[in-house]
Amino acid sequence: MDxxxxxxxxxxxxxxxxxxxxxxxxxxxxxxxxxxLAGLATAIxxxxxxxxxxxxxxxxxxxxxxxxASFFKVFFPLMAGLVILASEDYVDKFRKYHGEYHALVxxxxxGMMLIAQASNLITLYLSLEIxxxxxxxxxxxxxxxxxxxxxLKYVLLSGVASAVLxxxxxxxxxxxxxTGLADIxxxxxxxxxxxxxxxxxxxxxxxxxxxxxxxxIAAVPFQFWVPDVxxxxxxxxxxxxxxxxxxxxxxxxxxxLGSAFVEPGALAQQWAPVVAIVxxxxxxxxxxxxxxxxxxxxxxGFSTVAHAGYILVGLAALGNAPDLSTLAxxxxxxxxxxxxxxxxxxxxxxxxxxxxxxxxxxxxxxxxARTSPVMAGALTxxxxxxxxxxxxxxxxxxxxxxxxxxxADLLWLxxxxxxxxxxxxxxxxxxxxxxxxxxxxxxxxxPASGALKTALAxxxxxxxxxxxxxxxALELSEAAAAMFGP
Amino acid sequence: MEIPYLTLTxxxxxxxxxxxxxxxxLPASGIKVLSLLATIVPFILSVIVFAGFDRTAGGSMxxxxxxxxxxLINANYALGVDGLSLPFLLLTTxxxxxxILISWKINLRVREYFAWVLLLQASITGVFLATDxxxxxxxxxxxxxxxxxxxxxxxxxxxxxxxLKYVLYTLLGGAFILAGILILYFATGSLDxxxxxxxxxxxxxxxxxxxxxxxxxxxxxxxxxxxxxxxTWLPDAHTDAPTAVSVILAGTLLKMGGYAMIRINAAVxxxxxxxxxxxxxxxxxxxxxxxxxxxxxxxxxxxxxxxSSISHMGFVLLGIFAxxxxxxxxxxxxxxxxxxxxxxxxxxxxxxxHNTHERSIPKLGxxxxxxxxxxxxxxxxxxxxxxxxATSGFIAEVMVFLGAYSxxxxxxIQVFTLICLLGILxxxxxxxxTVQRVFFGxxxxxxxxxxxADRVEQAFSVIFIAxxxxxxxxPRIITDVLDSGLKPIAALFGGS
Numbered sequence: 001m002d003x004x005x006x007x008x009x010x011x012x013x014x015x016x017x018x019x020x021x022x023x024x025x026x027x028x029x030x031x032x033x034x035x036x037l038a039g040l041a042t043a044i045x046x047x048x049x050x051x052x053x054x055x056x057x058x059x060x061x062x063x064x065x066x067x068x069a070s071f072f073k074v075f076f077p078l079m080a081g082l083v084i085l086a087s088e089d090y091v092d093k094f095r096k097y098h099g100e101y102h103a104l105v106x107x108x109x110x111g112m113m114l115i116a117q118a119s120n121l122i123t124l125y126l127s128l129e130i131x132x133x134x135x136x137x138x139x140x141x142x143x144x145x146x147x148x149x150x151x152l153k154y155v156l157l158s159g160v161a162s163a164v165l166x167x168x169x170x171x172x173x174x175x176x177x178x179t180g181l182a183d184i185x186x187x188x189x190x191x192x193x194x195x196x197x198x199x200x201x202x203x204x205x206x207x208x209x210x211x212x213x214x215x216x217i218a219a220v221p222f223q224f225w226v227p228d229v230x231x232x233x234x235x236x237x238x239x240x241x242x243x244x245x246x247x248x249x250x251x252x253x254x255x256x257l258g259s260a261f262v263e264p265g266a267l268a269q270q271w272a273p274v275v276a277i278v279x280x281x282x283x284x285x286x287x288x289x290x291x292x293x294x295x296x297x298x299x300x301g302f303s304t305v306a307h308a309g310y311i312l313v314g315l316a317a318l319g320n321a322p323d324l325s326t327l328a329x330x331x332x333x334x335x336x337x338x339x340x341x342x343x344x345x346x347x348x349x350x351x352x353x354x355x356x357x358x359x360x361x362x363x364x365x366x367x368x369a370r371t372s373p374v375m376a377g378a379l380t381x382x383x384x385x386x387x388x389x390x391x392x393x394x395x396x397x398x399x400x401x402x403x404x405x406x407x408a409d410l411l412w413l414x415x416x417x418x419x420x421x422x423x424x425x426x427x428x429x430x431x432x433x434x435x436x437x438x439x440x441x442x443x444x445x446x447p448a449s450g451a452l453k454t455a456l457a458x459x460x461x462x463x464x465x466x467x468x469x470x471x472x473a474l475e476l477s478e479a480a481a482a483m484f485g486p
Numbered sequence: 487m488e489i490p491y492l493t494l495t496x497x498x499x500x501x502x503x504x505x506x507x508x509x510x511x512l513p514a515s516g517i518k519v520l521s522l523l524a525t526i527v528p529f530i531l532s533v534i535v536f537a538g539f540d541r542t543a544g545g546s547m548x549x550x551x552x553x554x555x556x557x558l559i560n561a562n563y564a565l566g567v568d569g570l571s572l573p574f575l576l577l578t579t580x581x582x583x584x585x586i587l588i589s590w591k592i593n594l595r596v597r598e599y600f601a602w603v604l605l606l607q608a609s610i611t612g613v614f615l616a617t618d619x620x621x622x623x624x625x626x627x628x629x630x631x632x633x634x635x636x637x638x639x640x641x642x643x644x645x646x647x648x649x650l651k652y653v654l655y656t657l658l659g660g661a662f663i664l665a666g667i668l669i670l671y672f673a674t675g676s677l678d679x680x681x682x683x684x685x686x687x688x689x690x691x692x693x694x695x696x697x698x699x700x701x702x703x704x705x706x707x708x709x710x711x712x713x714x715x716x717x718t719w720l721p722d723a724h725t726d727a728p729t730a731v732s733v734i735l736a737g738t739l740l741k742m743g744g745y746a747m748i749r750i751n752a753a754v755x756x757x758x759x760x761x762x763x764x765x766x767x768x769x770x771x772x773x774x775x776x777x778x779x780x781x782x783x784x785x786x787x788x789x790x791x792x793x794s795s796i797s798h799m800g801f802v803l804l805g806i807f808a809x810x811x812x813x814x815x816x817x818x819x820x821x822x823x824x825x826x827x828x829x830x831x832x833x834x835x836x837x838x839x840h841n842t843h844e845r846s847i848p849k850l851g852x853x854x855x856x857x858x859x860x861x862x863x864x865x866x867x868x869x870x871x872x873x874x875x876a877t878s879g880f881i882a883e884v885m886v887f888l889g890a891y892s893x894x895x896x897x898x899i900q901v902f903t904l905i906c907l908l909g910i911l912x913x914x915x916x917x918x919x920t921v922q923r924v925f926f927g928x929x930x931x932x933x934x935x936x937x938x939a940d941r942v943e944q945a946f947s948v949i950f951i952a953x954x955x956x957x958x959x960x961p962r963i964i965t966d967v968l969d970s971g972l973k974p975i976a977a978l979f980g981g982s
Contacts, residue, residue, distance in 0.1 A: 384631065389627060389628070389630070389631060390623075390624035390625075390627050390628050391624060391628065395624070395627070396556075399620070399664070399668075400559075402664065402665070402668055403559070403668050403671065403672070406665070406668040406669060406672050407668075407672045411665065411669070411698075414665055414668070415661070415662075415665055418661030418662070418664055418665060419658065419661055421657065421661060422654055422657045422658045422661060425653060425654060425657050426650070426654060429634070429650055429653065432634075433638065433646060433650075436635065436638075436639065437638055437639060437646060469555075470556060471556055471557065471558065474556065474558045475558065478558060
């Protein structure tokens with residue numbers, strides 16, 4: 001047993017415990033932030049050192065150690081670090097829970113890192129719940145009415161989703177006799193295709209698993225929790241949910257569908273159209289419902305539903321043409337990177353602006369470009385990247401994922417996605433219009449802490465870097481996706 | 487080391503835009519001078535390129551630059567000019583510095599304004615120079631953001647509506663172009679435009695998907711040109727845009743559509759172009775006749791010029807899809823000529839509006855007495871728009887009509903050509919009628935003492951007019967180059 005390969009996770013866990021302990025004795029809370037960041041940085045460094053050349057499994061196939069997992073072992077701690085940096089201006093609101101807040105952010109990251117490497121339904125479910133429980137508390141940590149309501153909503157709906165997922169897993173286990181993803185794949189491959197398609201229990205299990213995971217990534221029709229939870233949660237947590245937890249969901253869904261249910265083609269042909277339809281409805285509905293929103297967090301919430309739809313194009317491509325799996329999976333991973341930096345930049349700007357305004361209604365953002373051009377510029381760049389304008393990361397991300405779609409014979413879906421981009425431009429430009437074209441009601445400037453500015457600068461650099469010279473990020477995604485190859 | 491002329495024509499305006507945006511103490515006058523420099527230098531560079539261009543080399547790309555950019559998908563940073571793109575490079579950089587002169591009186595949010603104009607300039611230049619599909623598309627889309635801000639902040643009337651309409655229409659067109667690019671990329675694994683032109687696509691794509699790809703590209707470019715029924719953004723954008731942006735829009739932006747139709751629809755998909763030509767020619771006829779007719783009933787002077795562009799772009803469409811050597815040269819020349827003439831008309835209409843604070847034609851009148859210089863400039867521009875001999879408009883339209891009529895590639899082309907001739911009549915009617923209503927008749931007392939065109943305005947007008955007559959009197963300066971670039975494309979169709 002090579003426990004050392006779990007060092008990144010153990011470091012994050014240790015840091016979380018250390019933060020809680022330190023909170024008892026240390027009055028200067030900045031130390032906690034430094035501690036958390038140092039722990040995350042070490043974990044990232046360790047994950048990079050341990051980057052594997054060939055996939056292997058640990059603990060009797062419970063945990064995978066492969067480039068795909070390592071990709072996320074770097075991705076999630078990075079996100080957690082940015083969330084902590086961006087939280088600096090926000091944690092005053094719940095000063096009493098300073099230590100717990102940071103520890104929970106770390107624990108959520110731990111859960112998500114485990115999700116990415118789970119190669120057994122049991123570990124998968126456990127890591128999913130570690131993440132979910134941490135998020136339940138984080139969503140409600142503000143303890144005001146809105147926050148409590150959204151936490152409750154999140155707990156209940158997420159609980160139902162978990163139940164559905166477990167039921168689906170039980171069915172899959174029943175039909176294949178195994179909980180290990182590799183064994184499931186082997187069991188399915190040994191069945192004649194006709195038998196697979198004739199076993200409603202297995203298909204039902206698959207559908208339930210997809211449904212349970214669909215909730216996590218807020219795919220339609222499991223998106224209804226998104227706007228309320230996003231609005232009620234503390235903004236840094238909204239950001240964490242929308243970027244990291246969504247990425248975790250995709251990591252999971254890619255891992256499960258990509259490694260256990262791709263072969264034989266007959267089975268993939270069953271779920272690919274379902275994913276394609278979910279994708280089509282998701283992006284359309286998400287965009288249409290974002291149009292009338294007046295609250296920036298709700299707007300971004302609905303827009304992430306739409307973005308989940310775009311990402312599902314890549315997943316549908318995987319199912320439709322398993323031989324293109326490297327392309328499809330790497331396009332999803334690159335999209336996640338691009339979406340992460342863009343959404344982070346948008347949310348960080350919103351955190352800074354909303355704190356100053358005391359409001360999330362974007363009508364109050366009017367004329368911000370005159371009084372605080374840097375913040376307005378940052379938010380504008382982030383929104384342009386979310387639309388997919390060159391030369392931002394969002395553009396290339398769309399290009400790759402559409403590319404995967406076209407190659408997998410999903411032209412109709414790609415055209416629909418492209419048209420959806422136009423729809424999304426309409427409401428994103430609504431915000432941009434307010435920022436730049438209106439006269440400001442009062443002179444406000446947006447002060448921000450150094451930590452927040454650092455996080456913002458990092459994500460803005462990411463937007464431009466991945467948009468103009470994406471080679472490094474692309475190669476990383478490609479390397480991480482290669483293990484799904486036939 | 488060789489000087490990367492083409493990159494510089496794009497990089498200099500971008501660098502200046504960044505400098506202007508982030509140099510806080512730069513005064514307004516400094517911004518204007520810097521902008522002028524950052525557009526004159528690319529113009530000089532493109533003149534150097536024009537002078538050094540080898541006209542006998544056929545259709546190959548010259549001054550080519552190529553750097554591997556995203557090796558994973560085989561995308562390169564690749565620029566180059568051939569006989570087709572060179573005149574457009576010249577046109578873009580030419581209009582580029584005139585636009586700065588036209589913007590000289592801007593004093594609202596000066597810093598942002600000039601930064602956006604320079605970025606716009608760079609992205610349009612990039613469209614004409616890119617020989618890599620991804621790069622081409624990036625420049626194609628990049629142009630939208632400056633346009634949005636320029637129209638919606640410095641425009642007039644329903645400027646926000648028009649700006650958003652422009653963005654959404656063009657973005658929709660972009661979506662189709664992107665789909666087309668992806669299909670081609672999927673089939674050939676290449677994003678190199680030159681390479682794709684030389685590839686026989688019938689071997690890698692089914693006929694139905696070839697047709698689909700052709701239509702996708704055409705839709706995207708047709709929105710830009712604009713072709714009926716995708717033209718409705720144009721009058722709105724034109725009318726509400728600030729003067730200088732109208733000049734860019736008419737002068738160079740629309741040409742992106744026509745240029746791309748020749749470069750991609752005709753050169754990459756010759757068989758589909760031939761197949762779809764009759765349908766597209768119907769659209770061309772509608773553009774010419776409907777556009778001209780609707781121009782006649784405009785009462786807003788700026789809207790009038792905008793609609794006249796739709797009619798003139800119909801000629802371009804006719805010339806392109808007649809698919810003959812002469813007609814293609816004529817269509818390209820018409821685009822260049824229209825860029826100059828309509829640029830001049832929009833600029834001088836801007837002067838009229840600025841000085842009289844009036845844009846409704848019925849409320850204007852007799853201005854020739856009060857502002858004689860403005861009147862002369864407008865009338866000279868009008869002569870070009872009416873295609874009077876010795877102007878560039880004349881030679882361009884003659885080539886379009888002669889070339890189309892005798893191209894012999896598309897069946898029934900003579901009928902289409904003859905109907906389109908109506909456009910010339912309509913142009914004469916709306917231009918002369920406008921001149922009469924605006925500049926002649928009884929001078930109105932309310933315009934007593936109105937300013938005439940000032941020095942800067944005279945300066946850019948003279949440059950425009952000079953360009954119009956130079957091309958009109960010695961068209962070979964452009965047509966020789968166009969000829970060398972279009973010969974290989976026309977050869978695909980075997981017409982004359």
